[in-house]
Amino acid sequence: MAGVWEPGHRIPPEHELMAEYACSRMTVNKAISALTERGLIDRRKRAGSFVAAPTMHRAMLEIPDVAVEVERRGRRHSIEILERTEREGDSDDRRLLAMTAGPVLALRGIHRADGTPFALEERLINLVIVPAAADIDFTRESPGRWLLGHVPWTDAQHRITATAATAAQAAHLDLHPGAPCLSIERATWRTQERITHVRLLYPGDHALSARFIA
Amino acid sequence: MAGVWEPGHRIPPEHELMAEYACSRMTVNKAISALTERGLIDRRKRAGSFVAAPTMHRAMLEIPDVAVEVERRGRRHSIEILERTEREGDSDDRRLLAMTAGPVLALRGIHRADGTPFALEERLINLVIVPAAADIDFTRESPGRWLLGHVPWTDAQHRITATAATAAQAAHLDLHPGAPCLSIERATWRTQERITHVRLLYPGDHALSARFIA
DNA sequence: AAGTGGTCTAGACCACAAA
DNA sequence: TTGTGGTCTAGACCACTTG
Numbered sequence: 087m088a089g090v091w092e093p094g095h096r097i098p099p100e101h102e103l104m105a106e107y108a109c110s111r112m113t114v115n116k117a118i119s120a121l122t123e124r125g126l127i128d129r130r131k132r133a134g135s136f137v138a139a140p141t142m143h144r145a146m147l148e149i150p151d152v153a154v155e156v157e158r159r160g161r162r163h164s165i166e167i168l169e170r171t172e173r174e175g176d177s178d179d180r181r182l183l184a185m186t187a188g189p190v191l192a193l194r195g196i197h198r199a200d201g202t203p204f205a206l207e208e209r210l211i212n213l214v215i216v217p218a219a220a221d222i223d224f225t226r227e228s229p230g231r232w233l234l235g236h237v238p239w240t241d242a243q244h245r246i247t248a249t250a251a252t253a254a255q256a257a258h259l260d261l262h263p264g265a266p267c268l269s270i271e272r273a274t275w276r277t278q279e280r281i282t283h284v285r286l287l288y289p290g291d292h293a294l295s296a297r298f299i300a
Numbered sequence: 301m302a303g304v305w306e307p308g309h310r311i312p313p314e315h316e317l318m319a320e321y322a323c324s325r326m327t328v329n330k331a332i333s334a335l336t337e338r339g340l341i342d343r344r345k346r347a348g349s350f351v352a353a354p355t356m357h358r359a360m361l362e363i364p365d366v367a368v369e370v371e372r373r374g375r376r377h378s379i380e381i382l383e384r385t386e387r388e389g390d391s392d393d394r395r396l397l398a399m400t401a402g403p404v405l406a407l408r409g410i411h412r413a414d415g416t417p418f419a420l421e422e423r424l425i426n427l428v429i430v431p432a433a434a435d436i437d438f439t440r441e442s443p444g445r446w447l448l449g450h451v452p453w454t455d456a457q458h459r460i461t462a463t464a465a466t467a468a469q470a471a472h473l474d475l476h477p478g479a480p481c482l483s484i485e486r487a488t489w490r491t492q493e494r495i496t497h498v499r500l501l502y503p504g505d506h507a508l509s510a511r512f513i514a
Numbered sequence: 515a516a517g518t519g520g521t522c523t524a525g526a527c528c529a530c531a532a533a
Numbered sequence: 534t535t536g537t538g539g540t541c542t543a544g545a546c547c548a549c550t551t552g
Contacts, residue, residue, distance in 0.1 A: 087490075089452035099518065110542045112326070115519080132518045132550040140448050142364035143486065145458050147510050150356035234354050238303035242512045244359050248462035248480040248504030266462040266480035266504070272357065276301075290462030290480070296361050298456045313537065324523045329538080346531040346537045 087126075093139040097127070145296035149244065149270065151230040152197045152205050152286065161199040165207075165228045168258070169194040172213070172220060179210055182273070182283040188214040193229055196258050203259045206287040215279050233274075233282055241275040248290065259289055266290035301340075307353040311341070359510035363458065363484065365444040366411045366419050366500065375413040379421075379442045382472070383408040386427070386434060393424055396487070396497040402428040407443055410472050417473045420501040429493050447488075447496055455489040462504065473503055480504035 091097065098106065103114045118135055121127040125144055129135045156163035175183065175190040183190060191211040197204045209229050211219045216237050224232065247269045256263040268288045274281045305311065312320065317328045332349055335341040339358055343349045370377035389397065389404040397404060405425040411418045423443050425433045430451050438446065461483045470477040482502045488495045 087452050087454050093449065101518095110544090112521095112543090113541060115521085116540095118519090129519065130550080131520080131548075132516085132552085134518065141368050141445075142362055143456055143458070145361045145363065145456065147359045147361040148356055149359065154355050231355075235307070238301050240301050242357055242359065244357070244508075244510040244512075246460065246482070246508040246510070247506065248482040248502075250480045250504070264478065266464045268460070268462040268482075288462075290464070292461065294458075294460040296458040296460070298458075315537090324525090326524090326541095327522060329540085330521095332538090343538065344531080345529075345539080346533090346535085348537065 091137045093137050095137045096134045097137065099134060143298060145298040147244075147294065147296040149272070149294070151228065151234055152207065153228045153231050156197065156199040156204060159199065162201075163204075163228070164198045164201070165195050165225060166198070167193065167195045167224055170224075182210055182280075183212045184280045185212060185214065188212070189220075191219055193224065195224070195229070197228070204288075205292075206255055206258050207284060208287075209282060209284040211282045212280055215276065215281055229282075230284065237276070237281055239274045239276050239281055241277075243273050243275075245271040246294065247271075249287070251287070255287060259287070261289055268292055268294065270294075305351045307351050309351045310348045311351065313348060357512060359512040361458075361508065361510040363486075363508070365442065365448055366421065367442045367445050370411065370413040370418055373413065376415075377418075377442070378412045378415070379409050379439060380412070381407065381409045381438055384438075396424055396494075397426045398494045399426060399428065402426070403434075405433055407438065409438070409443070411442070418502075419506075420469055420472050421498060422501075423496060423498040425496045426494055429490065429495055443496075444498065451490070451495055453488045453490050453495055455491075457487050457489075459485040460508070461485075463501070465501070469501060473501070475503055482506050482508065484508075 100111055100114045100118070104111050107114070118127060118129070122129050125140070126138055127135050128138045150158070153163045169192070171192045172189060173192065175185060175188060179190045180186065191213055193207070193209040195207045197207060207229070213220055218236070222232055249267055249269050250264045251259060251261050251267050253263045255267070256265060267290050270286045271284070273283050314325055314328045314332070318325050321328070332341060332343070336343050339354070340352055341349050342352045364372065367377045383406065385406045386403060387406065389399060389402060393404045394400065405427055407421070407423040409421045411421060421443070427434055432450070436446055463481055463483050464478045465473060465475050465481050467477045469481070470479055481504050484500045487497050
């Protein structure tokens with residue numbers, strides 16, 4: 087971190103660090119492995135360990151459930167379900183859920199904080215994998231929170247973009263049509279199967295924060 | 301991950317797992333520690349280890365340098381510097397760089413991919429900490445890449461929002477005024493000192509991807 | 515061929531918080 | 534008070550890759 091060793095510099099092998107710091111190899115290995123995970127060191131067998139060339143910033147992004155997010159700000163969360171449809175998946179549904187056939191639950195809802203629009207949620211749930219979702223009252227517990235608590239997942243992928251609010255979206259979020267919005271799409275898997283796909287639309291001034299501490 | 305153990309369930313203590321899996325305590329500890337880092341397990345001294353309640357998604361966000369990002373897409377990167385000012389920091393500068401006095405370098409540039417506008421960059425560099433930046437030709441190597449390669453940093457904080465392009469921004473990015481844009485602000489620190497503050501403005505359809513693999 | 519990192523073992527001492 | 538996790542040691546075997 088001090089910059090004394092340039093990127094590409096070979097750091098001493100583990101046995102030398104053992105001697106230098108008077109500790110065991112396991113301890114050295116743990117330390118260097120931690121730096122490797124952070125992307126600060128590249129390790130190559132036989133060749134040695136090298137100061138990595140930092141070509142990017144890596145940051146941990148925490149995306150809490152909307153209900154949690156609202157409550158953290160000390161406000162009261164509520165959700166109004168605008169649309170709830172149980173149907174055989176159409177081609178769009180099947181694409182988003184990476185499924186070939188079967189029923190899906192389509193939800194559209196508006197999250198509010200102390201009654202003020204906070205985020206618009208459009209969600210698809212794969213009822214083949216989560217049949218229990220068909221019987222849940224999502225006004226009591228938001229879909230995201232229910233799924234987090236009841237359906238184990240192994241993999242999630244996020245896509246963050248900026249879009250202009252359509253007239254309908256703007257009306258729900260209390261914005262002008264065309265106002266910039268932050269869109270967070272998330273696909274959630276369990277092993278190979280897609281559990282749910284959600285798109286959250288926030289007013290554009292909503293900030294996502296990510297932090298890297300080296 | 302299978303959901304057999306509900307959140308809150310106490311998992312067997314390390315010595316039992318040693319017996320169950322016929323391995324040493326160090327190995328058990330490594331495995332459980334890795335799960336803890338991923339947020340799947342909560343450990344409490346004396347009390348034990350528990351299945352964590354997954355209340356949020358954590359994802360690793362990789363934000364490459366713009367030049368790297370463009371080249372990864374197989375396109376040619378170029379940057380045009382629109383403005384370059386070396387000045388005594390004004391109140392805005394001092395706020396963004398958390399400094400009390402001293403010279404700053406203010407840059408504004410447009411990144412292009414194969415000549416097409418890609419992102420607009422507005423940057424402040426703290427010349428007290430990075431005096432060498434004053435003499436660099438940033439058209440040859442973009443500011444972000446030069447800083448990454450030459451100035452060690454310890455901490456970075458990101459803020460992601462959606463904003464509407466001003467007339468000037470839209471002109472540079474070849475968009476309509478008011479078009480939604482993705483704004484990524486990054487403050488970069490070395491220990492207590494702020495090295496640089498940058499704001500990158502991308503056309504709204506530019507996607508940031510983040511992935512969590514459990 | 516040799517030295518590197520990858521990984522595991524068996525044992526140990528400690529701080530600490532909960533019972 | 535006790536059992537838990539936190540952490541370290543000294544030693545070992547192995548696969549691999551590269552000089």
